[in-house]
Amino acid sequence: MAGINRKVLKDVMPKFDEFLDTEGQEWREERKDKDAFFSKFFAQREIGSLEEGTLRQLIHTLWAFNGWTNKEWLLQEMLTSGLPTIRKAFGELLYGTASLAERFDFFRAHVRMVGAASISEILAHVDAKQYPIWNRRSRQGLIDLGVDESLLPKSSQIS
Secondary structure, eight states: OTTOOHHHHHHHHHHHHHHHHTTHHHHHHHHHHHHHHHHHHSSTTTGGGOOHHHHHHHHHHOGGGTTOSOHHHHHHHHHTTOHHHHHHHHHHHHHOSSOHHHHHHHHHHHSTTOOHHHHHHHHHHHOTTTOOOOSHHHHHHHHHTTOOGGGSOOGGGOO
16 A cells, blocks of 8 residues: 555545445445345357447446536447447457457547547456556545545546
8 A cells, every 4th residue: 555644544444434335335236236236247158249239338338428417429439339340349348368458448449439438447347356446536536545646647648
């Protein structure tokens, strides 16, 4: 935890534990449901049969897309990448052998309308122990915990 102010973390943790014991239960259940969705539809054996309906559900599932009011338009824009390309990009991102940076950049270059926050959220739902969610809120959370802002990449710098 290099860079995290341990005193700030110690002050925040009781509040976080209280959150988890109250309204955080709903958050945990939502997370479990999302993880199950990814386990079912984005398992390596399922990527080749990924369909429009699953992508529609993906858009409605990810926090990164919550701000979009017209999710159907978003889906149609994503689909201009072509389902075969989208399937290949998911396969590479989640199960490819290239470095994470190469897989991340490949996905971003080949699937329209999916940025760093949504890609990191997808990765986190597939393997939360290996991949963190990276978005402006997580970035701000690290800053609030004492990490020097200059040590953190901007969203546009993520690859």
